[in-house]
Structures are given as C-alpha cells and as structure tokens.
Amino acid sequence: MLISELIEKTGWKPVTKNVDLNTEITGVYCGDLLSWVMGNGEPGQAWITVQVHMNIIAVSKLREFSCILIADGANLPEEIAARAEEEEIAVIETGIPVFETAKKMIEAGV
Amino acid sequence: MFYDLHMHSCLSPCAENEMTPNNICNMALIKELDLIALTDHNSTKQLPAFVKAAEATGMKVLCGCEIQTIEEVHILGLFRRLEDTYPFQEWIDMHMPDIPNRTDFFGDQLICDENDQVIGTEDRLLLVSLDVSLEETVDKIHECGGAAVLAHVLDRENSVTNQLGFIPMGLPYDGLEVKTPEQKQRVLDTHPWIRENDTVWLIDSDAHRLIDISEREHEISDKDFSRLWGDRI
Numbered sequence: 001m002l003i004s005e006l007i008e009k010t011g012w013k014p015v016t017k018n019v020d021l022n023t024e025i026t027g028v029y030c031g032d033l034l035s036w037v038m039g040n041g042e043p044g045q046a047w048i049t050v051q052v053h054m055n056i057i058a059v060s061k062l063r064e065f066s067c068i069l070i071a072d073g074a075n076l077p078e079e080i081a082a083r084a085e086e087e088e089i090a091v092i093e094t095g096i097p098v099f100e101t102a103k104k105m106i107e108a109g110v
Numbered sequence: 111m112f113y114d115l116h117m118h119s120c121l122s123p124c125a126e127n128e129m130t131p132n133n134i135c136n137m138a139l140i141k142e143l144d145l146i147a148l149t150d151h152n153s154t155k156q157l158p159a160f161v162k163a164a165e166a167t168g169m170k171v172l173c174g175c176e177i178q179t180i181e182e183v184h185i186l187g188l189f190r191r192l193e194d195t196y197p198f199q200e201w202i203d204m205h206m207p208d209i210p211n212r213t214d215f216f217g218d219q220l221i222c223d224e225n226d227q228v229i230g231t232e233d234r235l236l237l238v239s240l241d242v243s244l245e246e247t248v249d250k251i252h253e254c255g256g257a258a259v260l261a262h263v264l265d266r267e268n269s270v271t272n273q274l275g276f277i278p279m280g281l282p283y284d285g286l287e288v289k290t291p292e293q294k295q296r297v298l299d300t301h302p303w304i305r306e307n308d309t310v311w312l313i314d315s316d317a318h319r320l321i322d323i324s325e326r327e328h329e330i331s332d333k334d335f336s337r338l339w340g341d342r343i
Binding site for chain 2: 034
C-alpha cells in the first residue's frame with residue numbers, strides 16, 4: 001500500500017509538506033527506544049512511535065522506513081518537521097494511541 | 111582533583127537511607143576525594159544540608175541534580191552555587207508530574223538537615239520524566255549557570271544512546287560521563303562527529319550506597335573543571 005492510499009483510507013494528515021507520498025509501505029514497526037528501533041526496524045516499514053526527538057529523522061533514514069507515524073497525541077516540533085521535509089521523510093500524526101493506530105492500519109489493509 | 115560528581119542521597123528513592131549528607135561527605139573524606147557532587151533524581155532539596163555538611167569537612171562540592179527528560183534520558187546539571195539551584199528547582203516543579211511516591215515499592219525520599227536529622231520527605235515520586243526535552247533541559251541548566259553532563263552515556267538504562275540511539279549532533283552539552291576508559295573509546299568510535307578534546311570526560315560512581323562512592327582514582331584537571339562551565343560564571 002502506498003502512503004497516499006493509507007492517508008486516503010484513514011483520514012490522517014501528514015505534517016510534512018511536499019514529500020512524495022507514492023512510497024510503498026511494506027509493513028509496520030512500533031517502538032520508542034531508538035537504539036532498539038535502529039537494531040530491529042526493516043526497510044519499507046511504516047514506523048509508529050511517540051518519540052519526537054530530532055534523532056528519529058536519522059533513525060528513519062538509517063532503517064529506510066517508508067514513513068513515520070506519530071501516535072498518542074504527541075506533536076512533531078516544527079524544526080523536526082522541517083528536517084523531515086529536507087530528508088524527504090513523510091511524517092503523519094495519528095492523534096490516537098499506538099495500538100489503535102496499528103489496528104487502523106490493519107483495517108486499511110497494510 | 112580526585113572527584114566523584116554523580117551520587118545519590120537518601121532523597122532518591124533508589125538510594126540507601128544511609129546516604130545522608132554527613133555520611134556522604136565523610137565517606138568521600140575517607141576515600142580521599144577532593145571534589146564531589148550530589149545529584150539526586152529530579153530534585154535539589156537535599157543540597158542545602160549537603161553544602162552545610164561539606165563545609166565542616168573542607169571538601170569541595172558541587173550542587174547537582176540528575177534530570178530525567180521526556181525521552182527518559184538522564185542528564186546531570188552541576189552548579190557551583192547553591193542559590194543557582196533555586197530557580198532550577200522551580201523549573202523542575204513546573205515540569206514534574208504529580209505522582210505520589212509509594213515508599214513500600216520505590217523507597218523513601220528523605221530530606222535531612224545538616225545533622226542528618228530527617229526534617230521532611232518528598233511525597234511526589236522522583237523516578238519520573240519531566241515533560242521537557244533533552245535540548246530544553248540543557249538550555250535550562252545553562253540559563254541557571256550550570257554545566258550539563260550526559261549521564262552514563264552507554265548504559266542500557268536511561269542513557270542518551272539507549273533512548274535516542276546516539277548522542278545528538280549539535281547538542282551543546284559540557285561533559286560526557288562514562289563508566290570506563292574503554293567506554294570513552296567506544297563513544298569516540300561510534301560517534302565520528304565527537305572529538306576527544308571537544309568535551310570534558312567524566313568517570314563517576316553513580317553511587318546509591320556509601321561503599322560505591324568512587325575511590326581516589328579519577329582525576330580532573332583545573333582546566334577541565336573550568337571548561338565544564340565555559341563562559342558561564
């Protein structure tokens with residue numbers, strides 16, 4: 001499924017602008033401990049986290065995630081959104097808890 | 111100066127109740143240290159008694175605090191004057207969640223006077239994250255005149271590398287704390303953007319019991335000591 005299709009099905013809005021949404025989501029990874037995510041995430045996965053530190057951009061690049069989903073009402077600071085745009089990483093705020101986010105993705109067919 | 115700049119008093123729930131201000135200072139004397147700092151979790155409330163207890167011993171002390179940020183990273187704020195910690199405590203109070211301590215599970219959080227008499231308790235649990243980022247915490251420590259030291263940077267719990275994967279580029283910390291010289295080399299090997307002379311390296315005990323306070327093993331030069339604060343007097 002493409003990021004654009006996920007957005008269409010869930011109604012979630014990307015907080016990053018002008019980032020290509022025609023990237024394939026191959027699976028989902030959930031985690032907030034960045035050392036753990038760096039060691040276990042796989043390319044193409046959509047990454048669900050509540051961590052909104054600048055380091056998530058580097059971790060996402062390193063693991064080649066398709067996009068980052070910020071869950072549970074956490075908000076991405078503007079400077080981190082700007083950096084995500086520079087690195088062409090789509091970041092989406094779901095506004096619902098991690099488990100609900102994952103459920104909604106399964107319902108959408110990821 | 112032989113130092114130990116990371117230790118917890120009986121105010122930290124995880125520390126032994128034997129870690130009273132006078133016991134800490136006297137154990138540091140026995141171990142022939144020249145410089146110590148008290149760094150309780152998310153609180154500076156033991157520092158007035160600590161400073162007074164130290165005065166009697168002639169020990170050089172710093173007023174410290176170990177903050178847990180929203181990313182669950184531990185960072186030390188080291189202040190040269192007790193009064194610098196007052197606005198810092200106000201800031202902690204604004205950002206700490208109000209969760210009651212359960213002493214049967216977490217332990218006591220005792221506040222002493224300079225004679226080690228318990229004069230109060232902290233009733234909010236101190237083993238929590240403040241709702242501030244690592245970057246905001248470094249800024250606040252600097253604003254209050256302190257030095258910001260990333261604590262036990264390679265630990266598996268609450269270290270910057272465990273929580274955030276690596277030490278963020280451009281974070282204006284003043285020192286990095288490791289457990290061994292080998293850990294220092296590992297930090298340098300895994301962080302090509304950090305050079306050895308960029309920062310002050312500390313090896314502290316993180317003592318929660320008297321016996322764990324550092325021996326006379328780790329030395330800091332006067333130059334490195336001053337460098338911790340840079341231009342912030």
